[in-house]
Amino acid sequence: MKNALGRELPEKIGSYKVRPYSGTYENDAVNRCVVSNRKPTLRPASGTKLLPTLEDAIKATGLKSGMTISFHHCFREGDKIISQVLTAVRNLGIKDLRFAPSAVVNIKNPSIVEFVKDGTITRIEASGIRGELGDAVLDGLMEEPVILRPHGARPRAIESGDLMIDVAFIGASASDDYGNCTGQIGPNACGSLGYAFVDAYNAAQVVVITDNLVEYPCNPVSISQQYVDYVVKVDEIGDPAKIGAGAARMTKNPRDLMIAKRTADAIAASRRFVEGFSFQTGAGAIAIATTIYLSERMEEKGIKASFSLGGTTSNIIDMYKKGQVRVVACSQSFDAVAARAIAENEGVIEIDNAVYSNPYQKGCMLDKLNFGILGALEVDTDFNINILTGSSGEMMAGLGGGPDVADGADISIVTLPVVRGRTPSIVPRVFTLCTPGTSVAMVVTEAGIALNPKHKYYEELKEDMQAAGIKLTAIEELCKLALSITGVPKPIETTDKVAAVIEYRDGTVIDVIHQIKRK
């Protein structure tokens, strides 16, 4: 069968039943009560939740083969919790687990692939599976398809019962012995624990893992003791250099700077760029440069933003300190400066990922966002976005909040170069469809800006851009230019086996990724 975007989908993939994307936010979860695995629990008799080892904690949770475990990815590439927990799980002989972190970071020694190969993990659900695991999955590592869903869809999946978590392992850079914990302080501070809240609220058992046990009560507190069953102190929860080293710097790549400047100019030309506007930029090189240029445009116009949203970098904190942003709402902190900023600044706040991006609740912050900047690997002439797979089909990145931001923001702007190396980025049809084109307002490249005629604010944007003297190009022209430079790449050959399913915000299937055929 085909979904509303013309993507061919099987009816069933392994045990996964496909509901095709229809573009209408169809999900019967709205007719049911929120479900949760959390049970009323009588307070611990011993007066402490502290256990000596991870093995002890795993045993105490009653984790058994076939269950579901979860993690957050707030320590990014510096995470040392996931591998320690999985090693302990393996030592206890527990197998056949569903591994459901908010995202799979590229951890090594040991890598996740080894835990799949030895049968510890048999199913994976996450927002992305970058790195070694992603490549292995596309090479046919797993029997069951990996389920990829954007940040906003994960809380929905959990609360609607699609993803029931048995044990949530929550890394924290500071915790007391009763489970009050945070990522805002301590030697391995990661900042916002945005992705861990929904797990803490809904898992049957919650284990907090820290390397920094503090006196009761921990202050500040992100996740409260009422949700936590056990606390374990380990030697190391992460590598601070990889959690987020220093402050993110402005790129010197002239192409990226040009795209960023154009993006800031386009935002400044919009009628929505007024006192109290809101924005989300992100952490890529172009996004950071856009943030800096945007700050300049705001200064020139003499306006301030009401809030910035999502993953936060030091550049946003700089803007806050200059008084340019009233509230910095962090679902994640991308660098060391941003990580510490929550504890140090009143207006820099930690937000639950659900508050940030879940459309299936009584309103998320994305609903109020004016401008959202997105990165992409490919955009096609229907403005559909691929943020997952690269030129030879390999897994390059995660969905993140991309599909959420595109749909939530009034004006969603995709920033990317027309050509990367010898690969076109503006193509007739994206290899993997992650974000529907109808939710994308504009594409900004070094070769020009294209507006999406099918976007709800097309007429407004066209008028605003033209009034500011910003030259517009058709997306087809950008595609033609890209292909004139690179030629038309040979199609990527795949097998019939579906390696990964991509769910949209509402849980319907927007596309699937097939196993890559290797020569």
Next chain:
Amino acid sequence: MGKDALKRTSLYASGASPVNLLQARFYNEDCLVYDLEDSVPLAEKDAARHLVYNLIKYQRPAGKYVIVRVNGIYSEYIDEDLEAAVRCRPDAIRIPKVEYAKEVKRIDERISEIEEAAGIEHGSIELWCNIESYLGVLNAQEIATASERVVALALGAEDFTASMRSTRTKAGAEIFYARNAVLMACRFAGVEAVDAVFSDINDVEGLKNDVALTKNLGFDGKTVVHPRQIDVVNAAFTPSAKEIRYAKRVLEAVEEGKREHKGAVTLDGGMIDKPMELRARTTLAQAKAAGIEM
């Protein structure tokens, strides 16, 4: 592109860097100089020549004045460089380290031979001469008038100051004479004058000051070493709305004077002389070339 093309900025793109060659077209430079000379290592001269030839022939960027900078007149590469450069038909060929008029004449003849052999219209390829030594500066006037093909002289400050044993400074007092000498030669010959690069790509304020001097001296454009310098230089050479308004009023007053057979024309109580009229015409020509609607 034709002779009226704007020449505010000339950006070098190394023939040894396929990425830079491809990217250079996307910036706002008026003139794109594909380089076969200093930026190309000796071992890559053939590859760079081949790449630039094919790029111009099959991927020529629209809306840019395209230049090939060939290797030195006395280098072993010059014949093959000219052969390839002429046949891919850029707007101009840029000759490094020109010191004598006879050098320009020799290159001119060689280009004519290749044009004829290739069936290209005679004289269609223009020449830019880089003035990069005290000899070049001393002979600038003869160089600028040595061939019909010469449309611009470009000062190269680093090599010039080396030949002078001067110390290169940001303020640029050591090249002040050379700038004026090249400029006078250009005005004498009726060709464009292109100023030297400002080398520190991280010093935006320094570049702004330098290009202000470039413009005030009377240059038509400037060579840039990095894409980040382009917008600053273009802006300096693009007339402001106020300058355009004033230029229009000057020319309107001149026209009115002619209609009414007045000997002397005044504006705001001051007399408009011939140089003022000329400056006004230049301002409007620059504005028009920069695409400003008037």
